[in-house]
Amino acid sequence: xxxxxxxxxxxxxxxxxxxxxxxxxxxxxxxxxxxxxxxxxxxxxxxxxxxxxxxxxxxxxxxxxxxxxxxxxxxxxxxxxxxxxxxxxxxxxxxxxxxxxxxxxxxxxxxxxxxxxxxxxxxxxxxxxxxxxxxxxxxxxxxxxxxxxxxxxxxxxxxxxxxxxxxxxxxxxxxxxxxxxxxxxxxxxxxxxxxxxxxxxxxxxxxxx
Numbered sequence: 001x002x003x004x005x006x007x008x009x010x011x012x013x014x015x016x017x018x019x020x021x022x023x024x025x026x027x028x029x030x031x032x033x034x035x036x037x038x039x040x041x042x043x044x045x046x047x048x049x050x051x052x053x054x055x056x057x058x059x060x061x062x063x064x065x066x067x068x069x070x071x072x073x074x075x076x077x078x079x080x081x082x083x084x085x086x087x088x089x090x091x092x093x094x095x096x097x098x099x100x101x102x103x104x105x106x107x108x109x110x111x112x113x114x115x116x117x118x119x120x121x122x123x124x125x126x127x128x129x130x131x132x133x134x135x136x137x138x139x140x141x142x143x144x145x146x147x148x149x150x151x152x153x154x155x156x157x158x159x160x161x162x163x164x165x166x167x168x169x170x171x172x173x174x175x176x177x178x179x180x181x182x183x184x185x186x187x188x189x190x191x192x193x194x195x196x197x198x199x200x201x202x203x204x205x206x207x208x209x
Contacts, residue, residue, distance in 0.1 A: 015127060015163050016066065016078065022123040023082065024061050030114055034058055034107055039085065054087040056152055057103055059111070061085075064158070077164040084111055084157040085142075100153040108139040111157045127165045135160040 011017075020038060027036045035055055039062035054060040065081040088104030090097060114120055115137040118130040131137065137159035176185040176192075187193050 015166055019123060019125050019128055019163055022125050026123050054085055056087040056089040057107060058087050059084050075165050077162050077166060079160055079162050081160050086155040088153045089151055104153045104155045108155050108157055112137055112139060115159055127163055129162040129164060131159050131161055
């Protein structure tokens with residue numbers, strides 16, 4: 001049964017928005033000299049061209065799709081398809097002009113390296129799984145010749161991750177202690193055993209009577 005939840009509670013307990021913000025905050029110190037901002041979703045190319053989303057050299061972190069998967073304990077997980085939009089322009093580095101394509105590729109390649117690190121891609125958040133091996137991050141160009149003529153190149157890095165254990169479990173969370181003398185798991189109260197008994201696998205023993 002789904003219980004009513006106020007909007008204020010939803011906003012403070014939403015793991016998706018918190019993870020989105022954590023990705024941005026994690027990437028900022030890893031990419032000095034590159035602006036990293038949060039984008040609310042899937043970017044429109046006209047927004048990029050108008051430079052309303054990302055200021056070059058920069059990255060806008062958004063997402064394109066979220067798919068939920070129910071779990072047996074009553075909670076659920078979500079697979080989030082994240083997108084990093086990269087804007088790049090020609091830049092002077094060490095008194096040498098570096099073209100926009102090289103700048104964009106360098107930023108994209110560093111993102112791919114970051115996404116290959118298991119610890120970093122948990123973004124300092126609980127219940128966030130590292131990027132799975134089945135979801136290889138991709139770097140793709142998304143700019144047109146017209147965009148290139150205006151002096152800006154755009155790329156996108158895409159990857160998927162799972163956020164797990166969302167919602168409440170229907171399983172009791174009582175903790176027992178193993179008794180080495182009896183070989184049994186003991187609980188403080190008999191009521192706790194009654195509450196977990198539906199979830200304990202049992203073996204039927206033949207009646208000798």
